[in-house]
Amino acid sequence: DSGVTQTPKHLITATGQRVTLRCSPRSGDLSVYWYQQSLDQGLQFLIHYYNGEERAKGNILERFSAQQFPDLHSELNLSSLELGDSALYFCASSALSGATDTQYFGPGTRLTVL
Amino acid sequence: QKEVEQDPGPLSVPEGAIVSLNCTYSNSAFQYFMWYRQYSRKGPELLMYTYSSGNKEDGRFTAQVDKSSKYISLFIRDSQPSDSATYLCAMSYYSGYSTLTFGKGTMLLVSP
Numbered sequence: 001d002s003g004v005t006q007t008p009k010h011l012i013t014a015t016g017q018r019v020t021l022r023c024s025p026r027s028g029d030l031s032v033y034w035y036q037q038s039l040d041q042g043l044q045f046l047i048h049y050y051n052g053e054e055r056a057k058g059n060i061l062e063r064f065s066a067q068q069f070p071d072l073h074s075e076l077n078l079s080s081l082e083l084g085d086s087a088l089y090f091c092a093s094s095a096l097s098g099a100t101d102t103q104y105f106g107p108g109t110r111l112t113v114l
Numbered sequence: 115q116k117e118v119e120q121d122p123g124p125l126s127v128p129e130g131a132i133v134s135l136n137c138t139y140s141n142s143a144f145q146y147f148m149w150y151r152q153y154s155r156k157g158p159e160l161l162m163y164t165y166s167s168g169n170k171e172d173g174r175f176t177a178q179v180d181k182s183s184k185y186i187s188l189f190i191r192d193s194q195p196s197d198s199a200t201y202l203c204a205m206s207y208y209s210g211y212s213t214l215t216f217g218k219g220t221m222l223l224v225s226p
Contacts (some may be wrong), residue, residue: 002157004157033212041218042202042216043202043216044216045215055212059115075186100146100163103160104159106157
């Protein structure tokens with residue numbers, strides 16, 4: 001158990017809908033990262049927050065947004081969902097924000113868009 | 115061409131074999147190299163990280179980086195069925211930049 005929690009574990013929804021994925025980092029960790037994992041694209045970095053501020057953006061679509069709250073939990077919002085958004089979404093946390101800070105991954109949320 | 119290439123496998127070996135897993139990359143700016151292990155239906159977990167070129171050993175695992183060839187390897191000695199998982203390489207540019215670029219992963223199957 002990495003200490004990172006993600007809810008829900010599974011989510012099934014329809015095209016055009018909006019969903020919110022939630023992540024609670026390990027106690028004391030200030031950084032939260034969101035990743036998308038699909039069979040064809042692999043694990044892709046979406047966005048990084050450090051202590052409430054956005055630090056880096058990766059291949060995140062405009063339909064997706066995220067935020068980190070004062071209690072350091074984070075939410076990833078996915079809107080106008082398309083079939084191609086079906087994937088595993090992982091959250092990871094680390095103590096600080098450097099490359100040498102180990103990122104601890106949560107168990108993931110499996111999103112299925114029908 | 116993707117920034118990081120990794121053979122998806124599966125790589126099937128008998129218990130006790132030495133396993134070699136590899137990644138190639140195209141961007142010479144990568145300086146930090148990691149190997150993550152991902153069991154089925156779980157999140158990735160960090161196995162090892164190395165900085166720049168050279169070797170690093172941790173128990174049965176050895177990570178090698180050859181920056182001149184843009185090639186990294188993970189060796190597993192005395193492989194066990196519990197090593198059966200997908201192994202992902204990951205890379206980052208410099209110490210203050212924490213964004214990781216991952217390979218797609220190699221599935222390893224170790225049979226008893």
